[in-house]
Amino acid sequence: GVTMAVSVSAADPLPSWKATAAKKAIVDFVDRVATEGSPDFVPVAERIATFDNDGTLWCENPLPFQAIFAADEIERLLPDHPEWESNAAVQALQKRDVAGLSANHHKGLLEILALTHAGMTTDEFDQRVRDWLATAEHPRFNRPFDQCVYQPMLELLTYLRANGFQTWIVSGGGVDFMRVFADDVYGIPPDQVIGSYGQVKFEMKDGKPTLTKTLDTVFIDDKEGKPVGIHTFIGRRPIAAFGNSDGDQAMIQYTTIDNPRPSFGLIVHHTDGEREYAYDANPKSSGKLVTALEAAPGNGWTVVDMKNDWTTVFEAKP
Amino acid sequence: GVTMAVSVSAADPLPSWKATAAKKAIVDFVDRVATEGSPDFVPVAERIATFDNDGTLWCENPLPFQAIFAADEIERLLPDHPEWESNAAVQALQKRDVAGLSANHHKGLLEILALTHAGMTTDEFDQRVRDWLATAEHPRFNRPFDQCVYQPMLELLTYLRANGFQTWIVSGGGVDFMRVFADDVYGIPPDQVIGSYGQVKFEMKDGKPTLTKTLDTVFIDDKEGKPVGIHTFIGRRPIAAFGNSDGDQAMIQYTTIDNPRPSFGLIVHHTDGEREYAYDANPKSSGKLVTALEAAPGNGWTVVDMKNDWTTVFEAKP
Numbered sequence A, B: 001g002v003t004m005a006v007s008v009s010a011a012d013p014l015p016s017w018k019a020t021a022a023k024k025a026i027v028d029f030v031d032r033v034a035t036e037g038s039p040d041f042v043p044v045a046e047r048i049a050t051f052d053n054d055g056t057l058w059c060e061n062p063l064p065f066q067a068i069f070a071a072d073e074i075e076r077l078l079p080d081h082p083e084w085e086s087n088a089a090v091q092a093l094q095k096r097d098v099a100g101l102s103a104n105h106h107k108g109l110l111e112i113l114a115l116t117h118a119g120m121t122t123d124e125f126d127q128r129v130r131d132w133l134a135t136a137e138h139p140r141f142n143r144p145f146d147q148c149v150y151q152p153m154l155e156l157l158t159y160l161r162a163n164g165f166q167t168w169i170v171s172g173g174g175v176d177f178m179r180v181f182a183d184d185v186y187g188i189p190p191d192q193v194i195g196s197y198g199q200v201k202f203e204m205k206d207g208k209p210t211l212t213k214t215l216d217t218v219f220i221d222d223k224e225g226k227p228v229g230i231h232t233f234i235g236r237r238p239i240a241a242f243g244n245s246d247g248d249q250a251m252i253q254y255t256t257i258d259n260p261r262p263s264f265g266l267i268v269h270h271t272d273g274e275r276e277y278a279y280d281a282n283p284k285s286s287g288k289l290v291t292a293l294e295a296a297p298g299n300g301w302t303v304v305d306m307k308n309d310w311t312t313v314f315e316a317k318p
Ligand SMILES: [Ca+2]
Pocket: A052, A053, A054, A055, A056, A243, A244, A245, A247, A287
């Protein structure tokens, strides 16, 4: 028989991360929890990592992409719905009047959601999202929206999964919207996507089962809703959480404070106006980051400086 | 080098199933969808099987076990709550007056749930369920409730997983209740348990994250709620569904009717009063089976006759 000794020097699993403190913190944590015999070893079943989506895995400017989808859907459907033209919410959306849409407890936004995210079957909605992703382009980066994803975060997802982690999305975005692309784009299957949703309605129609989207009992997976969503869907406490705004603070607190397991929290700080966008206290639309940034040092959360910690922002065009 | 030819004759993976039509239907379906090159081959990611719990995976008599847990909790806590003794719901529960508890849209039952399933943290609740499972015994079978599980169904879960299926629980029972034992008893992790629930409340208390159980925005994972829960939690259509009552009919319809994938539906019919219980149209408490049984032949659903299709009902005592 022949014995072959092979020495493999593993390639860097995070090539788009510069050799700064953020990368070192990630790799140190993963080594601690995934190395058998380590005092901080965590069994595979409990290696759960949760990721915000907008501003953490993909870009959220000039508007959250789901809002752009809704606006594009209104434009597409308007010829068949002349009655919409006098609708104040539709007019505010056409002017990109975010303040107007948000007034009165998001009354306008809910009207837009009712026109674009409810009243159709889940299959019809999925197809509309697929059609939009196949044709729409980001106005600044001139590429499909599902290619405006952060290459360093894609590497991080792959690296964590290679080390036995489950990678979950926990986002304020709509779950039905995200599930259309999460598997292809992030390698995250539908059942590991947690998001906002209205309860669907089941009926037998003409002898066939149908699920219709509604805005009944809406669950908002943001702020304190994120740990609620995590408990409801995962039923276990994560050991790592990744976000970019104050809306992720409760999720990162739940993950890292008083957790009997070793844990890790990370905030993506948008500091790169040249390659992407620079914002925190005063975002263009969503993604306000103030209290979570203040809380980071005292809680040992890692803050990623996009400009200085990442060699690349977006994945290379295919 | 040495080439070793090994001929393995696989042991029967379903030894507690007699060689009847039910077993043949199960094995034929699994072979069709899991055999590469089969015209009905289904990729692993889409091999999703959903199981009702009460009456499908474990016994539901003389009362659903979660109701017995609630009654035992009331007894345990009563010395500290003398004010409960005048409570009509508590009195009905002590008399096992199911009709009284169910009157007025389950008003009494909701009061019992409020006393036993809300107001504590999720960690406290989990510990109460664990303590109960460790001490309480089934009144007829004289074994812990989590050993009153059907051996043929345990074999079926293992067999499906060995063939690349995800096995999910989709039950009217409480999700927090089932998650305590589902992993140990069924090999089903917390994130693959779908059940009824009230939304938990997240708060930082004394600097620590806490989740408190409430009865807010209760989701009932029964009847039409089952396909709703499946869409919400799994986001894909199952290809196999297993139940025992009319409460599972919508789930089995959603799984088997007009599904572009090959699919399989199965109903466990309780025909064995000697080894377990015999009931369908007139159950002792839960588990009414009339319309689903009528619909079975026309839809090609397999009906398991517990008395004649199973060699063993319960797993051997450890
Ligand atoms: Ca975000």
